[in-house]
Amino acid sequence: MHDPSDWSRREFVVASLAGTGALAGCTARGQPADDTSAAADESSGCLDDWLADANGYEGVIERYAPDQEVTVTVGESLGAGHTDDAFGPAAVRVVPGTTVTWEWSGHGDPANVVAVDGAFDSGEPVGVHGYTFSHTFDETGTYRYVSEPTREAGMVGAVVVADPPSSGYPAVDEWLAGVNVYDGTVVDWRDHSSPLVTVGSAEGESEFTFSPPAVRVSTGTTVRWVWTGGPHAVAFEDVDVESDVHTEPGVRFEHTFAEAGVYRYACAPHHALGAKGAVVVE
Structure with missing residues (x-):
């Protein structure tokens, strides 16, 4: 894992x-x-x-x-x-x-x-x-x-x-259909208590990407988002939760998911550029 x-x-x-x-x-x-x-x-x-x-x-x-x-x-x-x-x-x-x-x-x-x-x-x-x-x-x-x-x-x-990626979660697939790095994989982090999502992607591959774009966690999990630099923010579509815009590298936002569901989010300044992600809570 x-x-x-x-x-x-x-x-x-x-x-x-x-x-x-x-x-x-x-x-x-x-x-x-x-x-x-x-x-x-x-x-x-x-x-x-x-x-x-x-x-x-x-x-x-x-x-x-x-x-x-x-x-x-x-x-x-x-x-x-x-x-x-x-x-x-x-x-x-x-x-x-x-x-x-x-x-x-x-x-x-x-x-x-x-x-x-x-x-x-x-x-x-x-x-x-x-x-x-x-x-x-x-x-x-x-x-x-x-x-x-x-x-x-x-x-x-x-x-x-090509056919759009399919993960078995239609809401995730539809939300991430235009995201370059999404291939239908929902990374399984249900055994991790505080997993980390990179904002700006791993090793600077793209400044408009969350890495990984889709993850699966257990209820009660606290997910953290770490910035690589640049003006980014995390804003959810399904709940009234969002971060401030940050530019400095480091962990700048975290959220604990108490209830099961599919939570879609995007970088508020770069939503139109495909900076989107999803958290599946089970």
Whole structure:
């Protein structure tokens, strides 16, 4: 069983990537990674290898909840001195039935959006600000795409289509559906009297993440939240309990759960960025 303070960065990354197929089989539209057919050469293999060449990719596949709109910028600026030839975000994870819209910024070279397996194609490259192209993803799988004129320069991206994580607690799954690090695991801390949740995530993986995002404790347990730095607060949805905004590292908030139930919470300043967590009390 985990020590409550030892939800490590390695576990965080493995949990996050396993749900995308990047580590678990490296699939593409259901193909196994060892498919050696010519058609599978580009669309199979490990997703992290594909994204290693993507401009603007920093190791995070942005996850979207079923009710969120998904827009990818074509011609994303990477800052002074860098190219505008990027998709932003470079990789997204959505549920089946989601429509992804690509919107042109007007920056960078004329671009298009073309799936390497032919699943979608926006047509000839354009550079017009506000131009859009949309595609609805009905089947699970990994869809890799490029901008043909600037592919070799790193303008590549991916859409991962996967069922939302399932833990057996529907309220938890719905609440955390858009949280990148949630894979359906509810860490069992029922044997711990005072477990510790990291605010800002383990080892700084993300400043907008609770680590672990979902835990299970026994009634009477006092859960503590430890800050890694930055302006954060813990505010519950189901009870009138919240912390002040703190910036200094250290344990800044704790709460004792006297009654069984599912308790959803978020970082008040960063709720919209997916800074959410849940405590299941049994």
